[in-house]
Amino acid sequence: MTYKTSRRQFLATASASGLILGLPGLRGARAQSALEFPQLAGDSEIVVVTWGGSTNDRFQQYYLNDFTPDYGISAQFTSYPDVARLEVMNQIGNVEWDMVDFEGAQMNIASGKGLLRPIDYDLIHSVVPADQLATAFCREYGIGSVSFSTNIGWNSNLYPDGGPQSWVEFFDTERFPGRRGLYAQPRPSFEIALMAAGVPIADIYPMDMNEAFEALDAIRDKVDQWVERTSQWGVMLQNNEVDLAGASLSRLVDEKLANRGWDLNFKQSILEQSYWTIPANAPNGDDAMKVLAWLLRAPGQKAYAESTPIGMTNTTIYDDLTGPYAPFSPASPANTADTLFIDDVWWTEHQEEAQVRWLDWLSAS
C-alpha cells in the first residue's frame, strides 16, 4: 500500500520535474529558430581580458545585455592584457583567455609569436557588412576595440583667448606661460616631441629614434609633470597642478563638461587603436568570435560611443551620435581632420629599443 503510493508519488514527481527540466531546452530551441543570427548561438561563458574599470560595465551593458539571453553566451572579465602571460599560458598548454583587448603593438607581438587566432571575417561579415567597418582597423589577427585620443588641453581661466592650436604652440612658453604635463611613456611622447619640433603629421612615420630624442631634449625643461597613469589626470587637472596638458581626451572632456575650467581641441590629436584579439588556443574561441561579430553591430557601438569619448570601429554610428559626448568622439570624421594615427607596426619593431632608451632618458634627468 505504502509502496504503491510512494511509487505513484515518485512517478508524478519525476514527470513533473522532467517537464520543468525540459522546459528551458524547449524554450531555447524555440528561441534559437527565431534568432536573427542563428550562427551566433553558443553556450559558454567566455573570459574577456580588458584594462578594467568601467570598460567591463560598458561591455556588459552595451554588448551583452541583449545578447546573452537569446544567444546563450555570457562573459566574465579579468585584467590585464599582457603578452608575456598569454605566452606562458600557451607554453604550459593552459590558455584561460578567450578574448583580449590588446594595444596595436601588443597584438603584433602576440601574433608574431603565434599566440593569436586569425579573425573569421566570413562570420563577422555575415553579421556586420564589411562596408560598415573601418578597413584600417580590420586586421588579420584583430579588429578595432576602442581608440583612445591624446589631445591638447588648457586651463581656460588662464588662457581665455584660447589654447594652443598645435604642439609647437603648446611648447611656446611666451604665449602660454604655465606648467605642462605629458604622459611618461615613449608613445605618444616621441610623436608629440617631433610635432613640437615642427614635423608635419604626414612626415612623422617612420620615426628616427635619434631625432625623436633630440626633439625630446628640446622640450625636456618645459615639461613639469610626467604622468604615469591615465587615472592621474583627473586629480592633476582638477587641482591645476598643470595649466597645459597633452592628456587623455576622456579626462579632459570630463573636466570641460563639468565646467571646471578646462578646454581642449582636436588639433594634432593623437589616436591610438586597440584591438579585440582571440588567443590561438582559447578554450571558447569560437564563442568569442561570435561575441566579436555581435559587438561590432551599430546599435551597441553607438550606445558605447555615446557613453564616453572613445573611437569605435563601426563607422556608421558617427552620422547620428547624440548626447553630451557626441561632439568629442575622437574617431568621428569631424574630429580626425588633423589627427595623427599611431603606427603600431613601427612601434612593434621599435618597442624594445624605445622602452629602454626612454627609461634611460627619463631617469637621467
Added chain:
Amino acid sequence: MTVASAFERDSVGASAPPRPAKRKLSPWERQSRNLTWSLLSLPLVAMAVLFVAPLLVLLYISFGGWASSFNLAGYERLAVPVYWRLLWFTLQMAVTVTFACAVLAYPIAYLIVCFKGRFAQLMALGLFVSLWMSFLARTFAWIVILQRNGIANSFMMNIGIIDEPLSLVYNTTGVYIGMIHIMLPFMIVTLVPTMSAIDDAYLRAGLSLGGRPFQVFRQVFFPLSMPGVVAGSILVFALSFGMYITPAILGGGRAPTIVLAVRDQISKMGDLQLAAATSMVLLAICLGILIFYNWIVGVDRILERDK
C-alpha cells in the same frame, strides 16, 4: 650548563675532540622526531609548491625557458647602464626608507607598548586602519596633501612660511614621504610584539641595581628589542625594493625604479626572458644584502650574545 653547551658548539669544528658517539635513540626520542617530521611535512610541501617551484620556473625562463634552448641572452641584455642606474636608485630608496622607518617607528612602537589600555588600543587601531586601505588610495591621498595647491602648501603659504608653493610631490621628496608613510606600519607591527615580550623584570632589575632610566633603556631594553628592528628592517627593505606604484605616481616620472623597467619588459615588450633575468638579478642582490645585513647585526648574533 652554559659552559657545556659552549663547549659543544665549539666542538662541531673540524678536528674536535670526540663527540659523544651516536647513541641509540630512546623510543620516546624516535617518536618525537617522527612527529616533528610529520608535522613539518605539510608546511614544507606548501613552501616547495608555493614558493620554491615558481622561483625555479622563473630561473628556468630566465635561461630561455620553453621557448628556446639554454642561453644567456636575458642576462646579456641587462648589461646596459640604464638598468644599473635604476637599480642603484631603487637600492638607495629602499635603504633610506628602511632607515627612516626604523627611526620613526621605534618611538611609536615604544609608546604603544608602554601605554597600555585605551590609548595604546587607539594607536594600534589607527595603524591597522591605514594597513587596510589600499596603497593606491593612500598614494593619491598624498597627492591631494602635497600638490602645489594642496593642503600642506596652502597652510604654509597662509601662515607665511613660504611665498611660492614648494615642490613636495612628483619628485623624489614626494616618493620618500609616500613610501615612508606606507612602510611605517609594517615596521611598527613587527616591533610591537618584540617589545611587549621584553620582561619588565629585566628593567626593574636594571633600575634596582642603580641604573639611571636612560641607561636601563640603552643597555637593557634597546638590545632586547633589536631582533624586532632587524626583522622589521628586512621586511620593509624587501617591500620597498619591490614597490613600484607609489614611486611611479608620486615621482612624476622622475623616480623610475627597476621594477618599473620589469613592468615595461613584461607588458610593453612582452619579453618574459628579459623580465625573468632582471627579477633573478634583483632577487640575488636583495638576498645578498639581507644575508650581509643579517651577518652584521643579525638576529642570531644578538641572541648568541645574550647567552
